[in-house]
Amino acid sequence: MQPAISISELSKVYDSGFTALHGIDLEIMNGEILALLGPNGAGKTTLISIICGLVNPTSGSVRVQGHDIIRDYRAARALIGLVPQELHVETFETVWDTVSYSRGLFGKKPNPALVERLLKDLSLWEKKDSKILQLSGGMKRRVMIAKALAHEPKILFLDEPTAGVDVELRKDMWNLVRRLREDGVTIILTTHYIEEAEEIADRVGVINKGRLIIVEEKAELMRKLGKKQLTVELNEALETLPETLGRYDLKLEGGGERIVYQYDTQGSRSGIGSLLADLNRAGISVKDIATEQSSLEDIFVNLVEESR
Template sequence: MQPIISVSNLSKTYASGFSALKDINLDIRRGEIFALLGPNGAGKTTLISVICGIVNPTSGTVLADGHDIVRDYRAARTLIGLVPQELTTDAFETVWATVSFSRGLFGKPANPAHIEKILKDLSLWDKKDSKIITLSGGMKRRVMIAKALSHEPQILFLDEPTAGVDVELRRDMWEVVRLLRETGVTIILTTHYIEEAEQMADRVGVISHGEIILVEDKAELMRKLGRKQLTLQLQQPLEQVPQALSSHGLELSEDGNELVYTYDTQGERTGITALLKDLNDAGIRFRDLQTKQSSLEEIFVNLVSERR
């Protein structure tokens, strides 16, 4: 299937000489939730801004559902909705008016039923006649999403959509995003809350210093790069790890009551089987065990640290 967004050899260098993007190649699949992760200054917002037509690229091409964002910009931008980091909207307009106006900017005919549905889906219906200035930060963020959805885009960019939003509201917005994906909307998410990517994304891309360093299915990424820990609670404390177990790289807790075995997910079966056999041969008994797998956040931190 043709990707809905195709980025080829994209670079952006500013007049100061700073290279914000360096030869980016990236395909976004139709109907997926794609999480773009990276530290501050990595190039996430610049990449989104280029795709959305806000920033001009220095070189390279971007296609939105086959439409070149430079040569066929009207068709490309009609397909795209953007929720920026900043809360930029007319403070003295009502919610209904500002969302309806956004639809008109794309040349779409008035559709009160569609605007009503968006506001209800985002729990904004009871605020439709309220002025933006009277809303909380979380509600203003929802209005930004409503504006981005007003013209019925097929591609939705969410640039830090839950920044400054409380936990309950954040989870509500996750549900809205999932519902959008079910209607066929492709969603590209940037976030500092790695939990969001772990909960929602189908695929994950990591950008660092203007370069894409990894693109992978989330589940496959966690399988390949994830680490697991097996903690054994011993029946009798040890003073040190026996020599017979030295090949397993075990760590002994300070009180000697726990042995910790760290392994990658691909070597899980053979590693644990060998460890348990060697423990038995050494006469070491345990009364309980527990496992822990590394999170997407830990994988992300390790990836970015390696690139510094």
């Protein structure tokens, strides 16, 4: 199946000499949600801007549903909806007119029923006759989303869509994103709220200093790169660990009342069973045990640190 977006050896060097992107290769599949993570200045917005035709690449190619973004710009751009970081709205227009006009820009026939549904989905219906000037920042962000969806794009870019917005909008947006995916829309989002990516993304890409460090299915990424930790609460505190436990990577914490054991998620759990058995043989009485796994945020931080 043809990918929704195919990026090959994409680079961007600005006139100042700064290289924003270094040979990016990436395929984004139809109907998936890809979360693109990276620190400020990593190149996320530059990459999105090139795909959407707002910035020219220095080298490489991008195809949107097979359409080259340079040679077949109109066809490629018509497939894309973009919600940028910055608010760009027509201050003196009404919400209804702004969203309807955005649909017309792509040569789409008027569809009042669609516009009504978008405004209701984004809790904007009661504001449909209000001028953008009168809206709060959160409401303006909702209008930006409605504008991006007005021409029924097959691919939607959300560039830090929930930065600085209220919890209600974030909830409405992610509900809408899930419905769009059910309709087959491909969604690419950048976010600083990594827990959002962990909850909603199918795949996760990490970019730093213009280089794509990794792209992996979320579950597989956490399986490969995540760590698990076993905490053993003891009935009696230890001053030191017995030498018989030396083959394990253990730490004493809490004044000797806890033993902490970190292990790779790709390893088998048999290490835990043998550890507990060895604790019993050493006469160490266990009060309680608990396990926890590293989050996507932990993995992201580690990847960025390693890339530096």
